[in-house]
Amino acid sequence: MTHKGTVTLETERLILRRFTVDDAESMFANWCTDPDVTKYLMWPPHSSIEVTRQSLYDIWLSRYNELDFYQWAIEVKDIHEPIGSIGVMKQDDKTRMVHCGYCIGKAWWRKGYTSEALTRLVRFFFEEIDVNRIESRHDPRNPNSGKVMQKAGLRYEGTFHESDWNNQGVCDAAYYAILAKDYFRQSKEKNVRLYS
Numbered sequence: 001m002t003h004k005g006t007v008t009l010e011t012e013r014l015i016l017r018r019f020t021v022d023d024a025e026s027m028f029a030n031w032c033t034d035p036d037v038t039k040y041l042m043w044p045p046h047s048s049i050e051v052t053r054q055s056l057y058d059i060w061l062s063r064y065n066e067l068d069f070y071q072w073a074i075e076v077k078d079i080h081e082p083i084g085s086i087g088v089m090k091q092d093d094k095t096r097m098v099h100c101g102y103c104i105g106k107a108w109w110r111k112g113y114t115s116e117a118l119t120r121l122v123r124f125f126f127e128e129i130d131v132n133r134i135e136s137r138h139d140p141r142n143p144n145s146g147k148v149m150q151k152a153g154l155r156y157e158g159t160f161h162e163s164d165w166n167n168q169g170v171c172d173a174a175y176y177a178i179l180a181k182d183y184f185r186q187s188k189e190k191n192v193r194l195y196s
Helices: 021-032 049-063 113-127 143-151 180-195
Strands: 014-017 071-076 081-092 097-104 133-138 155-166 169-179
Touching: 014 113, 021 049, 021 081, 049 071, 071 113, 081 113, 097 113, 113 133, 113 143, 113 180, 133 143, 143 155, 143 169, 169 180
Parallel strands: 097 133
Antiparallel strands: 014 071, 071 081, 081 097, 133 169, 155 169
């Protein structure tokens, strides 16, 4: 893989960018304190703005100098503040795989923002980083997360029973993925349809 780090990416409605220290208040207000947002995640709702600031520094800001670190703030162009986060939770250079995860504030659910962001990451990782496999997973009790993955082109591969954990305890994990060969084949077919 040819790592570039967390570079700014853009879609029709979104800017995907690095977090800054100034994002703590928006994070705290928009998603970090909401138990509905964190229900199927691995971290509890933040109890104070200080927790958000510390997490922001420890998890993201301190690592942006690493070329193989990928974590974006999802910013809606119309409101100029982050509404969620998306990035790589784990990766494997030998198999050229990245595993993506995301969360978004409840006020912006069911508007297509998360799938728009993930679709942009899929393009970035295949076309610019030379990734071979992009995968993600979700708790089957949270089916809307799987719909996000499907809209971004990932296909369901199977469910591993009691193989994961989140704020609900031990849980199943439904895996979705897309391979580079399938992405480029679909892109080629789409271009053929557009120009024929």
